[in-house]
Amino acid sequence: MGETTGAATGADLRLTSVTKRFGDFTAVDDLDLVVPQGQFFALLGPSGCGKTTTLRMVAGLEEPTSGSITIGEQDITRLKPYRRPVNTVFQSYALFPHLDIFENVAFGLRRRGVKDVxxxxxxxxxxxxxxxxxxxxxxxxxxxxxQRVALARALINRPQVLLLDEPLGALDLKLRRQMQIELKRIQTEVRTTFVHVTHDQEEAMTMADTIAVMHDGVIEQMGAPAELYDQPATTFVSNFLGQSNLVRAEVVGPSGEDVVVDVHGTKVGAPVARARRTTGTVWVGVRPEKVVLLPDGGAREEGANHLDGGVVVDVSYTGVSTQYLVRMPWGQELAVFEQNSGAGGRVQRGERVCLSWRAEHTFLLDADEDAHAGDESYAALVGADGGGAAG
Structure with missing residues (x-):
């Protein structure tokens, strides 16, 4: 099966110094990107970040202002779309309503003059x-x-690269999750390079081997999903890919393989390997599901980070987890996600608590960056120009 449906012999997709301007607006800014042959690659970012423009340049639907695009040894930068070893699957499916499914899938073959389809x-x-x-x-x-018919119609042409432009955006949530699994299964079987553009973080995390997070026309960070989630390089990545607690702190200095920082009078440790800045003012970051609520003033785990004096101000039961908002003594509210395993009772609103997490789950980011960058819920709350920083 793999031999008959796999991609033609090809190589990596490479974008070199690619820039795209629309008048005075720079949609893609000096982009360098290599997508290894056979990978499921996701371009992830919010609307207007440049991801769809990048995809359209690879497809030949937009021409770069400068730079080059190659697949293996073939320069496709100025080629007409139909001359590129590339096919695109759109959100709209674009099936021919007057043709049955067989003929929809056969369309590309018949257009090339293939008799026995x-x-x-x-x-x-x-x-x-x-x-x-x-x-x-x-x-x-x-x-x-x-959507699966549209996928089959594109793959039957045996493209070296298949471009997926928000392909699941029109589906409801449950069906979208099923299709995420299906798409990954199909890509694994045919071994064709998939480049998937999406604004949906879960979609990218579920399917992609590699994710490139785009923002303002550049790639903020690229890597495996777990790497980006656990070790974000910027506040934008930390907020756009999931949710983070970011607390302002001052670096005290090194301690073995850790960096010690002062969080409003409390010493907290973070691995040097997860510190994007090791001097001055930093954001101390920790994911909400890594944090455990303990009784304020109670027993402490040796070597863990602790922040005392919190007060639970909101409790939200979501089924899989219970989500807490805890107001700290300096006024900032931090999130804690606790899995509903049935192991213990839920903490009540108004209780005083200590936030505890393992030092290796801590990351440090540059405090010159906006703590709310990439936080779409915050942007919706205060408006695009709201700005502001965490406490």
Whole structure:
């Protein structure tokens, strides 16, 4: 199966010093990017960050202002879209309503003059688990099924790179999650390079081998999902990829392989390897699910970080977890996510608590960066120009 549906012999997708301007606006700014052949690669970022413009330049739908785009040894920067070893799957599916599913998938082959399409179309429909739907029309299929047809129609052309432009955006949440698993399964089977543009963090984390987080036309950070989540390089990445508690602190100095910082009078440790800044003022970062609530003034775990004097001001039960907001003595509210394992009772609003977490889960970021960068819920609350920093 892999031999018949795999990509033609190709190589890495490479963007070198790619810039795209629209008048005075720079959508993509001097971008260098390598997507290894056969990877599931995600370009993740908010609206207007440059990710879709990047995808359109690879597809040939936009021309770079400067720079080059190559696939292996082939320079595709100025090639017409139909001459590129690339296909695109859009959110809108773009199926032909008057053709049945078989003919929709066969379209690219017939346009190239291929006479015997039955075997290839059959294999593609089996790959996307729609073998029994060949004679149906698009309107008779669900949104998820239509998206799989669009995927089969693109893959049958055996592109070296498949571009996915928010392909699951039109689906409801449950179906979207099912399709995330399906897309990853299909990509693993065909071994084609997938470049997936999305603003959905969970979607990128679920499917991608590598994620590039884009912001204002540049890549803020690139790496494996776990690396970006556990060791964000900037406040934007820490907030856009999940949720973070960021607390202003002053660096005290090194202690073995840790950096010791002062958080409003309390000493806290962080690994040097997870510190983007080791002098002056920093943001101390920790993910809410890494934090444990303890009784204020109670027993402490040796070697863990602790912040005393918190008061629980909000308790939200979400099923999988209970989410707490804790107001600290300096006025800042920090989030704590506790899995509902049934191991203990929930803390009540108004209780005094200590926040505890292991030092190795701490990261340090540059305090010159906006603590709310990438926090879409905060931006919606205060407006795009609200700015501000955590306490």
């Amino acid at each position: 039955k075997q290839q179309v059959g294999e593609m429909l089996e790959l996307v688990e729609l073998g029994s739907f060949a004679k149906r029309r698009p309107r008779q299929l669900s949104g998820g099924q239509q």
